[in-house]
Structure formats: structure tokens, C-alpha cells
Amino acid sequence: MLSPSFLRSNLRWLGAGFLLSFSSSFGQTYFISLFSGDLRATFDLSHGGFGGLYTLATLASAATLVWLGKLADTQPLARLSAATILGLALAALAMAAVTSPIMLVLVLFGLRLFGQGLLSHLCFTAMGRWYNAQRGRAIAVAAMGFPAGEATAAIASAVRARPVMVTAESRASGWVSASLPSQTKVAALPKVARV
Numbered sequence: 001m002l003s004p005s006f007l008r009s010n011l012r013w014l015g016a017g018f019l020l021s022f023s024s025s026f027g028q029t030y031f032i033s034l035f036s037g038d039l040r041a042t043f044d045l046s047h048g049g050f051g052g053l054y055t056l057a058t059l060a061s062a063a064t065l066v067w068l069g070k071l072a073d074t075q076p077l078a079r080l081s082a083a084t085i086l087g088l089a090l091a092a093l094a095m096a097a098v099t100s101p102i103m104l105v106l107v108l109f110g111l112r113l114f115g116q117g118l119l120s121h122l123c124f125t126a127m128g129r130w131y132n133a134q135r136g137r138a139i140a141v142a143a144m145g146f147p148a149g150e151a152t153a154a155i156a157s158a159v160r161a162r163p164v165m166v167t168a169e170s171r172a173s174g175w176v177s178a179s180l181p182s183q184t185k186v187a188a189l190p191k192v193a194r195v
Contacts (some may be wrong), residue, residue, distance in 0.1 A: 002137055010138070013130050017142025020081065020123035026078030026092055027115015032108065034153065043101050053101060057108035064109075072125040081122055088114035120146075165192040 007014065025031050032054070040050045071080055091110030098104050123142050131138040 001139065006134065006137060007141070014124075014141045016081075017123050017127050018148075019146040020119050020126065021142055021145030022149045022152075023085065023088070024115050024119035024123070024146070025153055026088055027111040027117065027119070028149070028153075029116070030150055031153045031165060032111065039104065040096075043104065045101065049101075053105050053172065054108060057105050058112050061109050061113035061117050064113055065121065068113075068118065069121050072122055077122060077126050077129065079120075081126075084114050084118045084122060088119065091115070110191070 036050055036054075039045070040047065059191075087110060091114055093105055094107045094110065095140070098107055124139060125146070127138040127142050128135060
């Protein structure tokens with residue numbers, strides 16, 4: 001059972017773990033899928049076409065994570081978290097500038113690698129490194145960021161503004177307007193890296 005004293009005395013570390021797992025939302029399938037209809041329409045992709053691009057980006061990010069994930073064992077977590085958050089912020093900003101399916105794959109790769117992959121990995125690595133006797137409790141609290149992110153993404157997508165100008169050809173697309181507030185939130189995350 002979680003005691004209030006455990007939460008109070010470990011708020012800084014548990015909060016960092018929670019924010020790492022919460023921030024992974026920007027690369028999770030449930031978040032990206034909120035915009036798949038608009039992305040398919042913008043780039044004239046079928047469901048299978050978008051799924052193929054998404055699969056390619058996901059598999060490439062998983063292969064890269066096998067190599068990058070080991071850095072969590074050798075590098076300071078604060079430095080690695082800051083670099084990961086920066087990578088996620090850049091990928092989120094790039095989403096608003098996507099102009100082709102090839103660029104879309106690259107952006108999805110960045111979102112999947114830095115968001116879903118590395119931030120989730122860093123959350124659990126940090127809890128494992130910072131806690132011994134109460135590791136299970138720490139992971140349970142930190143992992144609450146995942147459902148909190150899911151709930152927030154659903155609410156945010158329900159109130160997103162539409163449409164905005166995307167390119168010189170004046171294509172209207174809701175996924176850009178919805179991704180801009182997300183990019184702002186990701187850009188505000190470097191405070192996590194200070195923990």
C-alpha cells in the first residue's frame with residue numbers, strides 16, 4: 001500500500017518518473033492514431049498505406065531502441081532524459097511541417113523512438129536505479145503517467161481546433177492544429193531533466 005509519507009518524501013523522484021511516462025504519450029499509438037484519418041486524407045493514403053508507413057517507422061525505432069536503450073545503463077539519466085525530450089520536441093514540431101509520406105515516416109520514427117520507446121524505457125530505468133526496497137511502489141506511481149496521458153490525449157483531441165493552413169497550396173488539415181499544442185507541451189518538459 002502506498003503511504004502518504006512515501007509519496008511526500010519521494011515526490012521529486014516519483015514526479016520525474018510520472019512525467020517521463022506521461023510524456024511518452026506523444027509517441028504512443030493511441031495518440032498518433034487520433035490523427036491518422038487526417039494524415040491519410042492529407043497524403044491520400046489508404047488504411048493499409050498508412051499502416052505500412054507506421055509499421056516501418058515503429059520497427060525502425062524498435063531496432064534503434066535496442067542500440068540506444070543501453071545508454072540508460074551508462075549515461076546520467078538527467079542528461080539522457082534531456083536529450084530524449086529534445087528529440088521528442090523536435091519530432092513533434094516536425095509533424096506540423098510534414099509535406100510528404102517519406103517525411104511522415106521519418107517524423108513517426110522520431111515520435112516512436114523518443115516518445116514511446118526511450119521515455120518509457122527511461123521511466124522504468126530511473127525507478128529501478130533510484131529505488132531498491134520500494135521499487136515496486138515507485139514503478140506503480142511512475143507508471144500512472146501512462147493512463148493519465150491516455151486520458152489527456154482523448155480530451156485534447158476532442159477539443160482541437162480545425163482547420164489551419166498547412167502548405168502554400170492552402171491544404172486544411174486538423175492534425176497540424178492539434179499537434180501544435182502538443183508540441184508546446186513537449187517543449188515545456190525539460191524541467192523533468194533537472195531531477
